[in-house]
Amino acid sequence: MGQQERHSLNLIGFALPVAAAWMGSAFCAALGLAALALATLGPGEHGTILALKVTARFSFLLFWLAYAAGAMTTLFGPAFEPLKRRGREFGLAFASAHLVHLGLVAWLTYIGHAPARGVFLFFGVAALWTYLLALFSIPRLQKALGSKGWWFLRAVGLNYIAYAFATDFLGYPQFGSFKYLVGYLPFAALSVVGPLLCLAAFVQRAAWLRKTSSRQTG
Template sequence: MGSAFAIELVLAIAVLAALGAGERGTDVALQATARFSFVLFWLAYTGGALASLASRPLIWLKRSARNFGLAFASALQVHLGLVAWLCWIGAAPSRATFLFFGTAAIFVYLLALFSIQRLQACLNPTLWRLIRAVGMNFIALAFLRDFLSAPRHMTFGYLVGYLPFVILAVAGPLLRGLAFLLNGRPLVQLRTALSFGVGQN
């Protein structure tokens, strides 16, 4: 968590030092910190799915998912600090943007809080799984919306800078869905039905 926060902070300071602390520099710093934060979130979001699909080679991702999630929550503080600075200099985002991405931020710290075992034990296991599923997917949706909000006149540099993150943002839910199908009841029932049919023949 400390390393993630430090890297995010250094990244933000470097951008602001190079481009200034005005609106443009802050916007670029927000973009840079969002991308780094997204990598941490993506590893937490898809770790279990990748481990299920690749089995042993990636089992460490599943075991480290909570650590990646907490690192993401820690790094996000710098990003939110830049948002606060943007408001301070008079370039605040729209109310709709605050509402949508603010909800995602609330989910981030709600999930981080209840990742503590003692607090998690206070929740019904089904309720916790529901909160985690809704929260993680909403955060993933927030990143996808951010990466897909391309300007009208897209430059080659913008495409190079954002396309890999768009691909990952789209791939995340697909990987989780595929892992669910391969390990969930629908496929188990299908396999059972097929094996029963083969046995009958």
């Protein structure tokens, strides 16, 4: 076995435990938050809804970092590069933490308080995108998909998930209430800022490519 092959195997062996550590930590944190909410209000409807809200916000923060870190690096420079390098780990941590949230949805359904069919469908599609992206973050599958296919999958999937979160956080009707200011406003703001950052970064990269192309052909 050559030196380059041994180096590649070492990198793979290091990357897997790091990703697993992020996923395990995120899952345990979400599980702890859910347990705290259920212990506070009980395992009935009210306690489960509180646990759903808490775990949704925790998983959203992990998603937001995976979603916006690259755009922040493009717009604001290398200070955000460490976040960008951890984009895959943030994404996998989000997928892992969100398993707790989905488990709570199943529990809420089991105790007789199932969400409406339209809610199941809309957020179910977002969950499918979450685990499809997690699946294709595996290097071998990502390579088989190709760079263009992976870009398309990420663009559609991440933006649909971002839209699903925004629909939830922006849909609360009691603007100005204490509950809104604490439980919704910070997350609603992030759900708007994230897509705006991604759009601005896309425009900046497109302008740079156009400028570079015109210099080469000029």
